Amino acid sequence: MEEELIDSSRLSLPRKSVLPGTGFFYPDDLDEERAEERAKEKLEDADVAVVTDTDADGLGCVALLREVYDAALDVTDFEERIEDRLAEARGEVDEADEADEEDDRPQSPVALMGSSPYSLEDDLLRVAEYAPEGIDVFVCDLCPDRYEYVEEELEALAEVAGSIRWFDHHQWKPEVAEQVRAAGVDLVVGESDEECSTDVALRELDYEFDDRFVELAAVTRDHDLWLNEDERSQDLADYAYWTGKEEYVAIVGAYGADLPEVVEEYIAHRRVEKENLIETAVSRAEFKAVGDWTVGITYGRCSQNEVADALREEGADAAVIVKPAGSASIRGSEDFERAHEVAGLVNGGGHPKAAGCKPDIYDDMLDYAHHWTTQGATTKRVILDAFERVAETPVEGEEETDSADAADAEASE
Template sequence: MEEELIDSSRLSLSRKSQLPGTGFFYPDSLDEERAEERVKEAVEDAEAVVIADTDADGLGCVALIREMYDATLDVAAFEDDVARRVERWEADGPIDDEDEDEDEELPRSTVALVGAGPYSLDDALERVAEYAPEDIDAYVCDLCPDQYEWVEDELAALLDRADSVSWYDHHQWDDETMVAVRDAGVELVVGESDEECSTGVTLRSLDYDFDDRWTELAAVTRDHDLWLKEDERSDDLADYAYWVSPEEYVAVVGAYGVDLPEIVEQFIELRRVEKQQLIDAALDRAEIKQVGPWTVGVTYGRCSQNEVAEGLRERGADAAVVVKPAGSASIRGSDGFERAHEVAGQVNGGGHPKAAGCKPDIYDDMLDYAHHWTTNGAAAKRVILAAFERVAEQVAEESEDEEGAETADADDEADKTES
């Protein structure tokens, strides 16, 4: 296949919105080999390692831990790289993030960063357990296993290797998984998902005297992660973390906190022009559906799901579904819908009451993906809307049971009064 066919930077905005990024077309085996090699290089001489989600919240935890170990990287090289990207964007227009050289030699911190997601957590644990030095300090941040069995063996291997394992998170944990992780020997701290972000949990859990800028970083990160939208700087953090390498984000916020340098702000503003165009494209193709008691906005596209969800809420949606070209989907709720994690749990996913993700198990071959792209995710939309319907049925049954119980209690009271 010619590389030009999968180069996103060559696509019109409409086609870029409908197709996945270049990395989607690389085989998993290649990704796995590269990921394993990167983990090995990162951890082999480290004194500590952090396995974290690579959004602003997870990376905020990494920045805190590096500060505690006095292992924050020199930011100068990263600022020079930002300046080069700004120059390219201004001269040539949008470039594909995945054109950037991931193998470029960068300075390494003695606190290694291993990026992971909910579905790759087991692999990350296994690789760190295999390649990290004996008696390393290990941390897991902003990640939650749906079931303990998914990470049981890998976590046990890491506990055998490490001097200590600490886990800081704010997602929805079930009691059984929480108990099992703690019983295994992990220091686990889980904050309230609707009150704290993982950066905040990490800040209060680490035995270190952080100065005020770290408290501010946690507060601004929380503003975006909990979708409070009270501090405009939180969008800068979230966008920057999404658009650049994890190491760059950690180095920059480690040096500057929430007050990002001018060249970074310039880069963010350049990127936001295309970001808004992709948001508008997704909103233009959105549909509004009624499912049980809820109004659900459903759309498709490569876009920023939080802003699209906000746009759908402004159109009256209680919940928003954004199906992505790569096959996954984001589900966002509101004050009128706090069951996003329940819907996602029906479709191979999970998350928070107001923010969750999933990937329907409906893609058997490339023809299924071709159908996905050419129909704007029609099959995935049907599967997710059916999950909404099942949750609506459960809610109705629960309501009937509660009404029945209340009626029975009232009848009992009446009988006692009569007697």
């Protein structure tokens, strides 16, 4: 197959909105082989390994840890590469260097192992296999749904690591947290509606951080908890999504939440397409009544938080954004705080007001082809069915609370 057929940069915006990115079409074994090579390169001489989610919150933890260990990479080279990308976008050069940006850059002794809920066990095992004995390991902004998913990997890691610390803020099942701690892990879980993982790392690390790191945690929290009170938080979220992991960590480590001018220019350039993709996804939305809720559901490659905000403005209590790669984001509101319950029924999890999932319904490429050509019809139906099941299940303690409220009301009368 010709590579240009899967190169999403060549697609018109309507087609780009319907199809997944280029990386989706690469076989897993190629990704696995490359991941193994990169892990070995990063870990073999590392003093510290950080297995982390790759959003702004997870990467913010890495910036703090590199400050603690005096292991930040030089920011100058990253800024020059951003300038090159902008020059290409403005047509001032023919083409910027498209080589893997992490390949030819010095490695930090605090190795960044980008992970996700779906690859956590693999990444833990890579640290156990390739890291030197006695390495300090941190796991950030990740939460396993079941201990069995990470049991063997943590056992292997415990035999190698000098220490394992885990900073998170998601909603952990009590039995999973207990089992992880019993495996020798120093697990600290912050209040999911008050702290982000960067907050947890900031207070748990024994280090006197400069004000820029304190502010970085606050602005990261503003986005990660969907407070949206600081306009800089969306810049951090977008930048973390659009650029390489190492670049983001180096930039925020050097500048905190006040990004340099060249980065702001880069974000503004990328945001033009982002806004168009958001508008396209919002225009596709349907609104369904499920129990007492109005669920807005749509499809497309887009920024899910902004789309969810738009759907809420149009009357949705909950928003579902189905992605071309088969996953979906579920966002709640003050009137719907059960997103994690819905996601839990369709191979996912998360927070009461924000969760993610990927229904186990894709058996072959024909299923994906149907997914793209119907704009997620089957996935939408499966997730709406999950909403129906949650609507039929009362919130734990709801009846007792209602009875108590009624009793209080009668007493006051």
